[in-house]
Amino acid sequence: MKLITTAITVAALSIAFNSSANSTALPSTTLFSANDSVSTALCMSAAKGSRVALLTSIKQSGYSRQYIKNNLHCNDLPVSDFVAKYGKSPEKIQRILDPKYRHGQVTIKDVTAP
Numbered sequence: 001m002k003l004i005t006t007a008i009t010v011a012a013l014s015i016a017f018n019s020s021a022n023s024t025a026l027p028s029t030t031l032f033s034a035n036d037s038v039s040t041a042l043c044m045s046a047a048k049g050s051r052v053a054l055l056t057s058i059k060q061s062g063y064s065r066q067y068i069k070n071n072l073h074c075n076d077l078p079v080s081d082f083v084a085k086y087g088k089s090p091e092k093i094q095r096i097l098d099p100k101y102r103h104g105q106v107t108i109k110d111v112t113a114p
Contacts (some may be wrong), residue, residue: 029086038063043074046097049088054096069097 031047033040038061045057058065063072074082080097084090 031086039072039074042068042072043079043082046074046079046083046093047087049090049092051092051096054093058096065097065099 031044033044041057042054042061042063045053048054058068061068068079072079077085080094083093087093
C-alpha cells in the first residue's frame, strides 16, 4: 500500500474563525476523515488523544509503532508533528509511538573523583 499517497489525502481540515468586534477568538479546528483507509484511521485516532483508540488502531493496522512513527504522514505532516499541532494529548500520543520520548528537564552535574 502506498502509505504516503493515502496519508496525503487523510483528512481535510476545516478552520472556522470566530471573531467579534471587540475581541479576537482563537480558531477552532475540526478534523474529519476523507476516506476509510488504515492510515486515515491511525491519524484520526492519534489526533483524538485516546490511548486505547490509538493502540487499537495500531493493532488492527498490522504496522509497528516505529514504522508508524517514521513513515505515517497526516496532511503532509509527520504523525508526531500532526498530533502536536492538532491533537488533544500530544505528549500521551508521543509516549505511545516512541517509548523513549521524555518531556521534562534534564540536569547534568560534573563530578570529579578525588
